[in-house]
Amino acid sequence: MFVTLIRVSESRTSRRERPAKPALTREGIIAAAVAIMRTEGLQRVTMRRLATELDTGPASLYVYVANTAELHAAVLDELLGEVELGGASGDWADQLIGVLTSYVEVLTANPQLARTAVATRPNGPNYLRLVDRILGLLADGGVARTRAAWGVDLLLLAGTAHAAEHAGAGATADQEWETLGQTLSTVDPRRHPHIHELSDLLLAGSHTERLTWSFQALIEGLSRTEVPGE
Known part of the structure; x- marks a missing residue:
C-alpha cells in the first residue's frame, strides 16, 4: 500500500510544471464560438459553454x-468573411446580385444563424466590407447617393429574410412547400378568386430563380424610386 501511494504521488504534475493557458483575446473567443456553433449549433454558443x-x-x-447577443453578432460577422465580394461577371447589377447571392448562401449554410441574423445587426470588419462593396457597386450603376444609402439596408434585409425562410431546407421543408402548393391549387375560387387564378404561378420557379428575380426587382426599384426630400 505504501509503495502504491508513492507511485501515485510521483505521477502527479506540479502546477508549476503545467503549461500556461493561452491568454484570452477577443479573436480567440470568437474563433472558439464559431467552432462550437459548427459542431453543436448556435443554441450552444453561450458564455458558460464558451x-x-x-x-x-x-x-x-x-x-x-x-x-x-454581442457574441452571436461577432460570430455572424466572422462568417460574413466567407461572402464572395468579387469575381462575378457582367455589369454592376450582375456583380451586385452575385455578392447578395453569396451572402444568402453563407447564411443558408448556417440555419440557426440565418434566423438570428434577422434580428441581429453586426458591425464588425467583414460586415463593413460587405456594405462598402454593395455601396460601391450601386455607385458604379449611377444610383443616387441617398437611394444607395437606404437601398443597401433593403437589399441585405431581403437576402437575410430569404435565407431565414429557406435555411435548413430538407425533407420537412420540401413537404411543407408541397403541402402549401396543394392548398393553393384547391382553394375555393368563389372565396379566393385571385389565388385560384394564379395558383400555378404563386410557387413557380426555383429558389435560385426567385431569389435572382427579387434582387433584380429591388435594384431596379431603388434605382428609380425617389426618397423623401430628394
Missing part, C-alpha cells in the same frame, strides 16, 4: 464580449 471550452470563468469573457 468558458468551459476555454478553461476559464464566464466573468473573464465579459471583458471582451458584453453579452450573448
Whole structure:
C-alpha cells in the first residue's frame, strides 16, 4: 500500500510544471464560438459553454464580449468573411446580385444563424466590407447617393429574410412547400378568386430563380424610386 501511494504521488504534475493557458483575446473567443456553433449549433454558443471550452470563468469573457447577443453578432460577422465580394461577371447589377447571392448562401449554410441574423445587426470588419462593396457597386450603376444609402439596408434585409425562410431546407421543408402548393391549387375560387387564378404561378420557379428575380426587382426599384426630400 505504501509503495502504491508513492507511485501515485510521483505521477502527479506540479502546477508549476503545467503549461500556461493561452491568454484570452477577443479573436480567440470568437474563433472558439464559431467552432462550437459548427459542431453543436448556435443554441450552444453561450458564455458558460464558451468558458468551459476555454478553461476559464464566464466573468473573464465579459471583458471582451458584453453579452450573448454581442457574441452571436461577432460570430455572424466572422462568417460574413466567407461572402464572395468579387469575381462575378457582367455589369454592376450582375456583380451586385452575385455578392447578395453569396451572402444568402453563407447564411443558408448556417440555419440557426440565418434566423438570428434577422434580428441581429453586426458591425464588425467583414460586415463593413460587405456594405462598402454593395455601396460601391450601386455607385458604379449611377444610383443616387441617398437611394444607395437606404437601398443597401433593403437589399441585405431581403437576402437575410430569404435565407431565414429557406435555411435548413430538407425533407420537412420540401413537404411543407408541397403541402402549401396543394392548398393553393384547391382553394375555393368563389372565396379566393385571385389565388385560384394564379395558383400555378404563386410557387413557380426555383429558389435560385426567385431569389435572382427579387434582387433584380429591388435594384431596379431603388434605382428609380425617389426618397423623401430628394
